[in-house]
Amino acid sequence: MSAVTAEHDDHHDHGPAKGILRWIVTTNHKDIGTLYLVFALTMFFVGGSMALIIRAELFEPGMQFVDPQFFNSMTTMHALVMVFGAVMPAFVGLANWMIPMMIGAPDMALPRMNNMSFWMLVAGILLLASTLFMEGGAPAAGWTLYPPLVLQTGTALPFAIFSVHLLGISSIMGAINIIATIFNMRAPAMTLMKMPLFVWTWLITAFLLIAIMPVFAGAVTMLLTDRFFDTSFFDAAGGGDPVLYQHIFWFFGHPEVYVMILPTFGVASTIIPVFARKPLFGYASMVYATAAIAFLSFIVWAHHMFTVGMPIAGELYFMYATMLIAIPTGVKIFNWTATMWKGSMTFEAPMLFSIAFVVLFTLGGFTGLMMAIAPVDFQYHDTYFIVAHFHYTLVPASIFILMAAGYYWLPKWTGNMYDERLAQLHFWLSAISVNILFFPQHFLGLAGMPRRIPDYAVQFADWNMISSIGAFIYGPSQLIFVYIVYKTIKGGTGEKVTDEVWEGASKHGLEWTLPSPPPYHTFTTPPEKVPTEHF
Amino acid sequence: MKKTKQLFAALTLMVLGLGSAQADYTLDLMRGVTVISNEVYDLHILILWICIFIGIAVFGTMFYSIYYHRKSMGHKAEQFHENTTVEIIWTIIPTIILVGMAIPATKTMLDMDDSREAEMSIKVTGWQWKWEYEYMDNGIHFFSSLDEASNEARQKNSGIDPRSVPHYLLNVDKPLVVPVNTKIRFLFTAADVIHSWWVPDLGWKKDTVPGFINESWTDIKEVGTYRGQCAELCGKDHGFMPIVVIAKEKADYDAWVEEQKTLAIAEANAADKEWAVDELIAKGETVYANNCASCHMADGAGMPGTFPAISGSAVVTGDMDSQVDLMMNGKGMMPAFGQMLSAVDFAAVSTFIRNGLGNSVGDSIQPSAIQTLQPASTEEDDDE
Structure with a gap:
């Protein structure tokens, strides 16, 4: 590539293109990072609106607003949009903005591919969203797209499958770019074991993505041929097996959940030391724990399928393997706690969201451990207990950390300070309502309410109503974040921030040695020294 | 007005954290009515307590630190980090706890898997959106679907208050009847898509997969009516295919079997x-x-x-x-x-x-x- 474009890149220091074209043709990592983040935030509200439709229908027993089929489309689309449209792109956006600035690189290694992977993501999500308006409705078989049910989807099926292909290609290109950047573009002083944990976790995540996205693409392609070309991969009548799909899907699906949580760990490990004014307790063990979790994520997939009828040896193996995950995850939680211990903590919005993440993610970890116990999972499986579990590991974990990252780096990105009082309001509203929203779902699941049902028996009425109330507080309070971001871009509190922004931050990351906001091109010559605080 | 009241009740509940407006409302897993379901419940409680204990230790440390090690309290940050002893300890202790959990879990798992020496067998077939039951030993065979009262009330804006319908969404036209104190083997399959047969009181659920047979067993200890639902998304009426199991004394069960046989003959005559x-x-x-x-x-x-x-x-x-x-x-x-x-x-x-x-x-x-x-x-x- 460099041979083709070298000549063009020879004239220096031109800023961004003018007008809308700047955003369409940009190859600048900061611009592409911004595009990803804005897109992810938009999708967060699209997926969130779907969740609110679900919670509105579940507010009371009886069917009030939607038909069961549309309800199923909502649960399906909510998950797909949140996973592929909000959480993953948001972390890719952070990676784009921060990885070059954290490792002392001028840009991503493959800037044009970077642009392409963003626009392919937009195309993929638009294709997915278009299925909402098709005959027969959007996919309604759950985000896991299990056959044979998913083969009953109407016109939408091939569109959803091609959308998965596009999203997969986009993710793979993004992952290749991140790996190439980290391996090739680090400042000479930035050895692997000096990289910030956010960079480390993304490096490992990128390898996960490259390993799993083709698997998912393969699985949905088999669905496509089963439906249209008379194959029978998943049809027993033709010698296939519907459960085979589940094995393939979860071989993708389980590492996929770590794709969403490992960068979350990385951001938390970046923020907590800064606000505790202490080095991270165990840098090396954090790196190894991340790698261990990533490895384990490939060998535990069938714990999503304990009730599917596996032989006893399979049940026991997947139970033991799953329980092992608790060990490296525990190492991480103990590390964050030890980092706070005897620090000198302050509680600005990034720290508040990070602490809430540690606490609430741990709750999600506990329920995860409970569900690892196969014989008990026969009760928990496919109930609201699991809904509560994975929402605890995604909303007050990944989403909270994304908010923390927003507040943490926004002053660096814009050069302006956000409104701390509003941010604190945003935090407290979110932290309280997210628990009103998801905690009662533990009770519902234990009491026997299956997931993915549009209506329920009356003994589930009280907690469902409370959960819905939580949702109606949590959802709208996220608009505060949009307002704060908008205000900050427009000048914020008026106070100009320093390069360091947070007290002592420049000891923790290279990005804090750059001006706020950073110029369009940074580290065109690599920095000579790198921070060593986290050792 | 009624809604406002309900809302208020719900909010009060939330504040109190327990108690209930609904009579049969639960916060926890049910013990159930089989030996296995009790084992499962005990395991659940054991692990829950382990988690609570770890939670208290971790969060206790964290909140102590958050309170005392604040800059606003004038606490100076110490700069210690990396301590191999501590790191080994916090890897070993969880490992020991996990082994402690795995032992009883393995025992229960093995018990659940052992369907040998069953005294009778029932084949359960999942359909969109009803259950088919076949008693393999005496030829009784019927379909079981959502009862009419629930079905009417669950239509969109039906105007019927679900609370006025007995066992709303958890009642069927024809329940599965089984004897107590009998080891019953269930064989599961499906006719169209995957379903999952779940009665919480029995302590487990099992997927019904088209083209494949899954197996499970139960031995109900108490006479009673036990309700459950399909637990695997199976299409638009997934939420509307409940399961009702009535466990009877053996003599009552035998009487029921005779009654079913008479009914089958009457049905055959009606067709003629x-x-x-x-x-x-x-x-x-x-x-x-x-x-x-x-x-x-x-x-x-x-x-x-x-x-x-x-x-x-x-x-x-x-x-x-x-x-x-x-x-x-x-x-x-x-x-x-x-x-x-x-x-x-x-x-x-x-x-x-x-x-x-x-x-x-x-x-x-x-x-x-x-x-x-x-x-x-x-x-x-x-x-x-």
Whole structure:
């Protein structure tokens, strides 16, 4: 590539293109990072609106607003949009903005591919969203797209499958770019074991993505041929097996959940030391724990399928393997706690969201451990207990950390300070309502309410109503974040921030040695020294 | 006003964190009524307490630190980090705890897997959206679907308060009846998509996979009625295919078996008699409501793009034989009703849709004619 474009890149220091074209043709990592983040935030509200439709229908027993089929489309689309449209792109956006600035690189290694992977993501999500308006409705078989049910989807099926292909290609290109950047573009002083944990976790995540996205693409392609070309991969009548799909899907699906949580760990490990004014307790063990979790994520997939009828040896193996995950995850939680211990903590919005993440993610970890116990999972499986579990590991974990990252780096990105009082309001509203929203779902699941049902028996009425109330507080309070971001871009509190922004931050990351906001091109010559605080 | 009250009640509840407006409301897993379900419950409680204990230790440390190690309290940050001893300790201790959990879990797992020496077998087949039960030992065979009262109340804006319906969404037209203190083996399969058969009181759920047989067992210790639901998303009416198991004393169960056999004979006789067209239409209307309306809609309008309309349908207003053939053998998402409906019900609903829902073909078909077309009873195939 460099041979083709070298000549063009020879004239220096031109800023961004003018007008809308700047955003369409940009190859600048900061611009592409911004595009990803804005897109992810938009999708967060699209997926969130779907969740609110679900919670509105579940507010009371009886069917009030939607038909069961549309309800199923909502649960399906909510998950797909949140996973592929909000959480993953948001972390890719952070990676784009921060990885070059954290490792002392001028840009991503493959800037044009970077642009392409963003626009392919937009195309993929638009294709997915278009299925909402098709005959027969959007996919309604759950985000896991299990056959044979998913083969009953109407016109939408091939569109959803091609959308998965596009999203997969986009993710793979993004992952290749991140790996190439980290391996090739680090400042000479930035050895692997000096990289910030956010960079480390993304490096490992990128390898996960490259390993799993083709698997998912393969699985949905088999669905496509089963439906249209008379194959029978998943049809027993033709010698296939519907459960085979589940094995393939979860071989993708389980590492996929770590794709969403490992960068979350990385951001938390970046923020907590800064606000505790202490080095991270165990840098090396954090790196190894991340790698261990990533490895384990490939060998535990069938714990999503304990009730599917596996032989006893399979049940026991997947139970033991799953329980092992608790060990490296525990190492991480103990590390964050030890980092706070005897620090000198302050509680600005990034720290508040990070602490809430540690606490609430741990709750999600506990329920995860409970569900690892196969014989008990026969009760928990496919109930609201699991809904509560994975929402605890995604909303007050990944989403909270994304908010923390927003507040943490926004002053660096814009050069302006956000409104701390509003941010604190945003935090407290979110932290309280997210628990009103998801905690009662533990009770519902234990009491026997299956997931993915549009209506329920009356003994589930009280907690469902409370959960819905939580949702109606949590959802709208996220608009505060949009307002704060908008205000900050427009000048914020008026106070100009320093390069360091947070007290002592420049000891923790290279990005804090750059001006706020950073110029369009940074580290065109690599920095000579790198921070060593986290050792 | 009522809603405001409910809302207020809910909020009060939330503040108190316990207690209830609903009588049979629970916060926790149920103990259930089998040895296995009790083992499962004990395991659940054991692990819950371990988690609570770890939680108190970790969060206690964290909140102590958050309170005392604040900059605003003038605490100076210490700069210690990396301590191999500590790191080894916090890796070893969780490992020991995990081994402690794995031992009882393995024992329960092995117990659950052991379905040897079952005294009777029941084959459960999942359908969109009902359950089929076949007693392998005495030939009793029936379908079980959501009861009519719940079905009416669950229609969108039905105007019926779900609270006024007994066991709303957890009641069926024909429950599964089993004896207590008997080791019962269940065989699970499905006719269309994957379902999952779950009665919490039995302590487990099992997926029903089309083309495959799964196995599980239970031995209910207490007489009673136990309710559950399908637990695997199986299409639009996934939320509306409950399970009711009635466990009876052995003598009562035997009496029930005899009663079922008498009913089966009566049903066979009903098919032989000549039915009047009006009788068929009247009966067909109920059969339609219970079996067809969930897809083709109560008024026969269908759902464009997914489920074709009955009103004005070319198939229904055309040749009787091809309509009966379609209903008998199914097509795409349309299930094969040949073995699902009795000859009388089949003839009744066939006649009804040709003469109701806006259609007026004017002809009818007798149950006896249907009987000759129906596939042989499925019991024979199960002897393999």
